[in-house]
Amino acid sequence: MIDLQNLGKSFGAGPPAVRDVTLKVPEGAFLVLLGPSGCGKSTMLRMLAGLENPTAGRISFGDRVVADGDSGSSVPADKRQAGLVFQSYALWPHMSVSGNVDWPLKVAGVPAAERGRRVTDALSLTGIAELSARFPGEISGGQQQRVALARMIAPRPRIMLFDEPLSNLDATLRVEMRHELSQLHRATGATAVYVTHDQVEAMTLATHVAVMNRGRIEQFAPPARLLLDPATAFVARFIGTPPANLIPVRGGAWFGRLPEPALRGVTGDALVRAEDLRIVADPGARTIPARLVEIVPMAGRLVVTLMAEARRLVAITDPGQPLTPELHLVLPAQVTKIFDAEGYPIP
Numbered sequence: 001m002i003d004l005q006n007l008g009k010s011f012g013a014g015p016p017a018v019r020d021v022t023l024k025v026p027e028g029a030f031l032v033l034l035g036p037s038g039c040g041k042s043t044m045l046r047m048l049a050g051l052e053n054p055t056a057g058r059i060s061f062g063d064r065v066v067a068d069g070d071s072g073s074s075v076p077a078d079k080r081q082a083g084l085v086f087q088s089y090a091l092w093p094h095m096s097v098s099g100n101v102d103w104p105l106k107v108a109g110v111p112a113a114e115r116g117r118r119v120t121d122a123l124s125l126t127g128i129a130e131l132s133a134r135f136p137g138e139i140s141g142g143q144q145q146r147v148a149l150a151r152m153i154a155p156r157p158r159i160m161l162f163d164e165p166l167s168n169l170d171a172t173l174r175v176e177m178r179h180e181l182s183q184l185h186r187a188t189g190a191t192a193v194y195v196t197h198d199q200v201e202a203m204t205l206a207t208h209v210a211v212m213n214r215g216r217i218e219q220f221a222p223p224a225r226l227l228l229d230p231a232t233a234f235v236a237r238f239i240g241t242p243p244a245n246l247i248p249v250r251g252g253a254w255f256g257r258l259p260e261p262a263l264r265g266v267t268g269d270a271l272v273r274a275e276d277l278r279i280v281a282d283p284g285a286r287t288i289p290a291r292l293v294e295i296v297p298m299a300g301r302l303v304v305t306l307m308a309e310a311r312r313l314v315a316i317t318d319p320g321q322p323l324t325p326e327l328h329l330v331l332p333a334q335v336t337k338i339f340d341a342e343g344y345p346i347p
């Protein structure tokens with residue numbers, strides 16, 4: 001289990017890169033750190049790996065405190081039983097594939113016979129046994145990433161750390177490797193922490209997702225929960241393909257002029273999913289005029305972007321729906337969530 005208590009990291013002046021992060025990752029879980037560029041994902045991962053020391057709070061792996069920002073104590077990276085894979089494969093070019101995988105075991109003083117077994121296991125788990133005698137310059141990018149994975153799992157780490165490991169691969173290979181990473185995680189039983197800004201990757205790999213924004217955790221939950229029940233306006237805006245609409249409400253009226261009892265008289269931003277916004281040709285009781293911007297076919301339906309009241313809104317329709325440049329949007333009669341000005345749900 002990974003236990004983070006009020007974890008923080010400041011790099012001198014400016015706002016902290018990570019602030020007040022408290023969460024517990026169960027043994028064997030797959031945690032994805034998801035968020036926009038600069039939100040602190042890599043800094044979190046680097047602290048877990050022991051490449052960066054926290055300036056506040058504590059990191060524990062099981063019962064063992066591995067870094068304490070308050071006392072400054074820290075267990076060195078190579079003593080944490082944590083393996084790390086980066087975006088760049090960082091293989092040693094003068095060593096063969098099996099040499100690369102063997103190297104960390106050699107450094108750790110694992111006896112030769114045991115090393116041989118582990119290298120064979122790691123190469124077979126990552127599907128590259130037949131490449132063992134080749135050199136990094138003689139294999140493809142995808143294969144190099146497999147070698148980096150094999151090198152990481154060979155010492156049998158209890159914690160596997162990944163920093164955008166698939167971002168250098170082409171789209172097809174990414175999908176393939178995503179599946180294999182998932183299998184690898186299951187086969188090793190290790191706890192994984194994975195940094196990405198790719199939502200599909202997060203949603204398919206994770207048992208738990210921590211959505212980060214400006215160094216903080218906005219929501220820590222299983223992937224499905226982020227979609228069903230976003231904890232903040234940031235999560236609602238960030239998660240989902242397409243993400244939900246946040247429509248302004250003033251004094252219980254859509255855009256301050258279309259009163260609706262479901263809005264409970266409040267002022268904020270109402271969560272309206274794309275599938276709950278209906279497109280019609282003519283104005284009606286609960287409609288606003290909208291201008292068509294873009295139509296994207298997706299899985300047999302149409303994702304339609306429109307401008308209404310100077311806002312970009314997204315609706316989903318069936319391909320049979322007539323779509324003209326000027327349309328009307330029917331606002332929903334039920335609203336599950338309204339966020340306040342700070343982005344928190346209004347009870």
Ligand SMILES: Nc1ncnc2c1ncn2[C@@H]1O[C@H](COP(=O)(O)OP(=O)(O)OP(=O)(O)O)[C@@H](O)[C@H]1O
Pocket residue numbers: 011016017035036037038039040041042043044197
């Ligand atoms: N060594 C450093 N010195 C000073 N500031 C740093 C350092 N490393 C990171 N930062 C700052 O900390 C913040 C978080 O950076 P971090 O790399 O963790 O973000 P990220 O979410 O991983 O971003 P990306 O997705 O672009 O890699 C940024 O504002 C960054 O500029």
